Amino acid sequence: MKSVDATCVICGSNTITTYGKFSQYKGDAYYCSSCDAFYPSQLPELADVISYYQGFNFNEPQGTFIRKWINNTLFTNKAKQISSVLKKHTAGNKLLDFGGGCGNFTKGFAHVGYDSWLYEIDQSAVRIAAENGVKILTEKKGLFDIVFTSHVIEHFILLKDFFEDVSALLNTGGVLVIALPNKNIEEWYRKVHVKGYLDVLPERSMKDLKENPWFCIDPPRHNYALSSTTMRMLATKYGYEILEDFTEYCNQGSFYHNSQYSLLNFGTFVKKPWRFVYNLYITAMSVITSKKYPQGGENLCVILRKK
Numbered sequence: 001m002k003s004v005d006a007t008c009v010i011c012g013s014n015t016i017t018t019y020g021k022f023s024q025y026k027g028d029a030y031y032c033s034s035c036d037a038f039y040p041s042q043l044p045e046l047a048d049v050i051s052y053y054q055g056f057n058f059n060e061p062q063g064t065f066i067r068k069w070i071n072n073t074l075f076t077n078k079a080k081q082i083s084s085v086l087k088k089h090t091a092g093n094k095l096l097d098f099g100g101g102c103g104n105f106t107k108g109f110a111h112v113g114y115d116s117w118l119y120e121i122d123q124s125a126v127r128i129a130a131e132n133g134v135k136i137l138t139e140k141k142g143l144f145d146i147v148f149t150s151h152v153i154e155h156f157i158l159l160k161d162f163f164e165d166v167s168a169l170l171n172t173g174g175v176l177v178i179a180l181p182n183k184n185i186e187e188w189y190r191k192v193h194v195k196g197y198l199d200v201l202p203e204r205s206m207k208d209l210k211e212n213p214w215f216c217i218d219p220p221r222h223n224y225a226l227s228s229t230t231m232r233m234l235a236t237k238y239g240y241e242i243l244e245d246f247t248e249y250c251n252q253g254s255f256y257h258n259s260q261y262s263l264l265n266f267g268t269f270v271k272k273p274w275r276f277v278y279n280l281y282i283t284a285m286s287v288i289t290s291k292k293y294p295q296g297g298e299n300l301c302v303i304l305r306k307k
């Protein structure tokens with residue numbers, strides 16, 4: 001790690017080191033020790049990002065009627081669990097799922113009683129969501145009691161723009177939910193997944209990755225690897241009170257889409273028994289590891305109140 005003469009795009013301090021060049025992206029991976037975050041020395045252009053996401057159709061509900069029904073049930077259950085957290089902080093009912101892809105969460109929130117709306121830049125995802133009965137916010141206008149964002153912030157080019165967008169849509173006293181990949185993950189038993197991120201920076205070793213994880217940075221998709229430290233700093237900077245801050249392990253998450261390790265996936269059990277055994281192993285390991293490192297889950301959740 002070499003220190004570089006640069007100012008952090010997130011916190012403005014000059015405590016930047018470089019971890020070397022990305023294997024499949026221009027420029028270096030910068031790390032700021034003040035805000036504990038990685039980002040690329042050259043941020044992507046807006047045009048690159050917009051074209052990258054058209055037709056992305058994030059989490060498109062697919063397959064047979066039964067598969068779609070399972071998907072709906074899954075997201076309704078997730079929304080129910082999220083709602084039990086939200087109810088502690090707000091009685092508000094008007095909710096915006098900001099950047100919610102094909103609207104799985106939006107629909108889940110509607111099922112549990114929220115006046116739930118989707119805002120999304122991928123127009124083909126918006127069409128799919130509308131066909132599924134999701135209410136669409138076509139312009140960034142209006143005020144909501146809750147703005148829910150799941151795995152959106154790390155896709156932004158500038159974090160300032162994320163906070164300006166969501167703040168403009170949130171009532172004063174309203175609740176902002178930010179779920180994002182946790183930079184400081186402890187889920188090292190997911191070998192294939194972890195190895196993919198090791199290769200993002202080709203000259204670095206597994207030891208480097210474990211000491212200071214750049215887990216989840218792969219521009220122009222994920223432009224940032226952010227931690228609880230970064231999020232707390234950002235919350236204060238953009239006028240929010242921190243209500244809660246916790247992590248979820250890969251098989252236990254409600255605040256994000258992941259369900260690939262679920263033991264309830266009966267299709268997997270029938271068609272790919274080895275995969276079911278792997279899911280059993282992941283489930284056992286995540287339960288054990290979450291006891292030891294409660295803040296080490298792959299999904300970081302930050303619940304904030306707009307001042």
Ligand SMILES: [Zn+2]
Pocket residue numbers: 008009010011012013032033034035036037
């Ligand atoms: Zn910084």
